[in-house]
Amino acid sequence: MRPASGRSARKPKGEGHVRRAEILAAAERLFVERGYEGATIRKIADEVGVSSTALYMHFKDKAEILAEICEAGFGKLAAVTDEIEAETQTAEMALRRKMRAYYEFGFANPNAYRLIYLTRPGEAGGAEEAARRVGRGLFERLRSTVEDMSKEGRLNRDPHTATQLIWAGVHGLVSLMLTKPYFDWDDRDTLFDAMFNAILSDLTRE
Template sequence: MAKKAKTEEEIAAFRERVCDAATRLFTERGPQNVTMRQIAAEVGVSAMTPYRYFQDKDEILATVRAAAFDQFSNALEKAMAEAPDARAKARAVGDAYVAFAHANPAAYQLIFSFTQPDEERFPELVRANSRAQQTMVSYVQDMIAAGLLQGDAQLIGYMFWATLHGIVVLELASGLRGMDGNTLREKIMRTLYAGMQAHPPTLDD
């Protein structure tokens, strides 16, 4: 008797199980040290079963990284949407960024610690990555439009992004011995804003 075909819901559920298992292995061992056989064993299926749903390990990695990028973008976009004005958006993005990294270390690692060759093979990853980059620039564009900043929005956004990332990585690695991350963030941001001759959004409003 022929085996009953899986429904779309069952396929989606199994793909999610594979992605959850792969995420655990990727973050624990690094993608280069994970095989499809190990992913299958983690899920509790035969070694060939994941190949029915994913072309290879790179596709699984691209899928979980795209999901992490979207999770990151969702958090920041929500914070921006709830901010009352352009100045408040800068504070909201910074707070949401740090909160996301601490609440979702696996997703943060998937975004920033791993890369893979030929990422353009995976349109969903390209889309999600582009969305995250735009999210880190759009609030700067709003500040420039409001007359709060002057300059290239992408360059300024990436400056702020690099600052937040550096602080978060040090915090997660317990590298900020004797220094509070929020204090460091405020001092660096004030220095950056002063260099651009702009009044910064305070971190203690």
């Protein structure tokens, strides 16, 4: 049973080796609620219901925890984009499907998305490089597909610039809808299709 506060009950001796998943889930919530500095090891341990010493048996510090959250989040998205890449289709269709997967990932994993893509410089502490690596990895995956469109003669702009514009557009929708949920947003799928089509129309030639 979890107490009314939502925290896990303190685990009795003999249960100190909690699953890493429990620690990661608790830390993810606290990083979003309190920021990197506010989510101390003691608070994360309390949230899970273990001692700080037990937590250190799984992670050397909170930077390692945040780095693993970032890597795990990107791993989910990377697996989906790999599946899309493996299928036979035009580069434009692959790009649309990859960006749709990115879009849906944000809503399915709002805390991980905030940590990876909405953390300001300096907020991620020792895990900042991991967050940057995740962001760069996604960008390169998208740019490879945009470059394929360029090879097909479909682009009227440099692939690097085109990738930035496409990513910025989709990220803008996700971040706004996550941080401003009270706004009277139109249908999520309709907004994605309209925005993506408008950007692609400007970047491609017939």
